[in-house]
Amino acid sequence: MQEKRKMDAYVLLGGPKEDWPQDIKERFVSAQKAGDLIIGVDRGALFLLELGIRPDVAIGDFDSLKAEELGWVENTVGDVRYSVPKKDWTDSELMLAIAFKDYLVDKLFVYGATGGRLDHAMINFFGILNPDLRQYANQLYLVDKQNLLFYRSAGQYQIQKQDYDYFGVTCLTPVKNLAITGALYELAPYSGDYIRSFTSNEFLPDQDTFTLKLESGIVAILYSKDLVRFDNVND
Amino acid sequence: MQEKRKMDAYVLLGGPKEDWPQDIKERFVSAQKAGDLIIGVDRGALFLLELGIRPDVAIGDFDSLKAEELGWVENTVGDVRYSVPKKDWTDSELMLAIAFKDYLVDKLFVYGATGGRLDHAMINFFGILNPDLRQYANQLYLVDKQNLLFYRSAGQYQIQKQDYDYFGVTCLTPVKNLAITGALYELAPYSGDYIRSFTSNEFLPDQDTFTLKLESGIVAILYSKDLVRFDNVND
Known part of the structure; x- marks a missing residue:
């Protein structure tokens, strides 16, 4: 358990690839080599597999994935957490809770949080203000091709x-x-x-x-x- | 004056072109034909000229423009408002004040507000919360290629x-x-x-x-x- 407490996490959400940093694959590969936790949320889990990176955790309702894509995720990822639509917590908030509360990660680096749908971006920017999560605010980092x-x-x-x-x-x-x-x-x-x-x-x-x-x-x-x-x- | 009160305004900010709606030129051309006010902010003023559209108002410190680009703006646009860096109001807030208080526009449609630098996007999303401006909140619309x-x-x-x-x-x-x-x-x-x-x-x-x-x-x-x-x- 002591080791887990110092682990960072790298997360890929489903935002458009055009907004990723160019070297995103290298960042996730070296994070995984360093023993950090890799999390894919919804389509982000599939994106990771397509990059050749096996997520440790996949989170989402996965309703944008085809059956064979979801099967790939389910057969490859050890810890799959299914969220339900019409829920109080969004997938992004659920991800923060799982990373900080279940896996006790230190720093959390989130990619794929910007660009595309603004309603998603708003959730990604502000989900940490949820009173149950804001104690972790100092540990959260969102990264895209030109912003941190x-x-x-x-x-x-x-x-x-x-x-x-x-x-x-x-x-x-x-x-x-x-x-x-x-x-x-x-x-x-x-x-x-x-x-x-x-x-x-x-x-x-x-x-x-x-x-x-x-x-x-x-x-x-x-x-x-x-x-x-x-x-x-x-x- | 009565006529001015019913005028809408179409504004182009300096955000990346990749996030514009595909038909942005047609939207500004038809707005101008309908007698609506056209405003360019900073590089947005140059973008409008490049699209063949003469802004009625240009606002900004224009520090990202070359001298000849700024000259083009100054020689073409009737109402040029210079903002100063290290100021209390951002260019985006200044634009809202000029449109709503000086030109008494009804609806204000803003393009080029998203994508690119997140510090700019934040200002564009939340500038209307300035206590001097929030009375106009119901009149403001931000538009990009996939969001309103x-x-x-x-x-x-x-x-x-x-x-x-x-x-x-x-x-x-x-x-x-x-x-x-x-x-x-x-x-x-x-x-x-x-x-x-x-x-x-x-x-x-x-x-x-x-x-x-x-x-x-x-x-x-x-x-x-x-x-x-x-x-x-x-x-």
Whole structure:
């Protein structure tokens, strides 16, 4: 059990392939080699098999899969969890519960969460706000070809630079004294009670971190980059 | 002035072209012919010119445009509004204020709001929650190749079916007694204080509307369709 507690999980949801990072296969293969848990949700389970990766867990109602596709999933995956439509919990929330509560994973990296249907994307962005799940907010990361989205609840953090150009912070709940220091645009302690984004911020050229402070509430931190580079002659 | 009050507006933001509806040019051309206001925001203003459509208003800091591109915008567009970086209002919020407060538009249809950078998408989804703007929530529509997102504040509505397969409802503020009737999945009056989505709902086969009731708060209604059709043999 001790070992399980330190395991990360890599999850593939059913979002469109065009929004995946180009090296998604390599990421899942090396995660599986490292002993991390691999989870496929709905069509994401099939996508993993098509990539040559056997999920440890498959979750969903699988109603978009053909019978032989579902058979492939059922015959290959050790732990298949069937969800029911017209349910209180969405597949995405069910996945968070299974990963954090049953498998006790540490960090959870979710791919295939963006693009395509916006109702799905909303669930994927905000499912962690479910009161039964929000204790795990700091452990969740959504990744696509040009964005990394993660969450921070009350506390003080040194947020590490990564290979992205911009970052934004979005208040997902009422927040008290949200402050950003050591970044291009500092934010003096802000309190507010609606979804508000502070965006297009950047790391300072000589800094690998910025400081985020939050007295109460949950924020999303969004790292992003432009995929198309424009020559920039007038700024 | 009376005429201006009934004008709609069509807006193009700078999101990736891959997420536009295929017939976007025809939509803007016919809107302009009908006398509706055409607005381009940042690179969206250039995209409109490239489509052969002259915006009535261009808004942004335009820092991603080359000098000659900006010159094209400035020499073509009658009303150019320059925003400043490190500002309290984002370009997207500024656009909403100009359209609703200066031009008194009725419905506002926004394209280029999704895909690409998630920090931009968040601003585009949630900018209307700015307390100075939320009075206009019922007039805002975001459109991409497979989604239509609009908003409803407290009231009772007959929501019309359109050419989409699914709909979801997401609570963007605390809500009191949100109820859905006359749809595949009914929602008994729900009150809650966090961002929560009720998703993958459908119109009843014999119904052109469903009823949405909301005692207080603001919700987003998301219409969506799958772009790739899967054969469905096991449901």
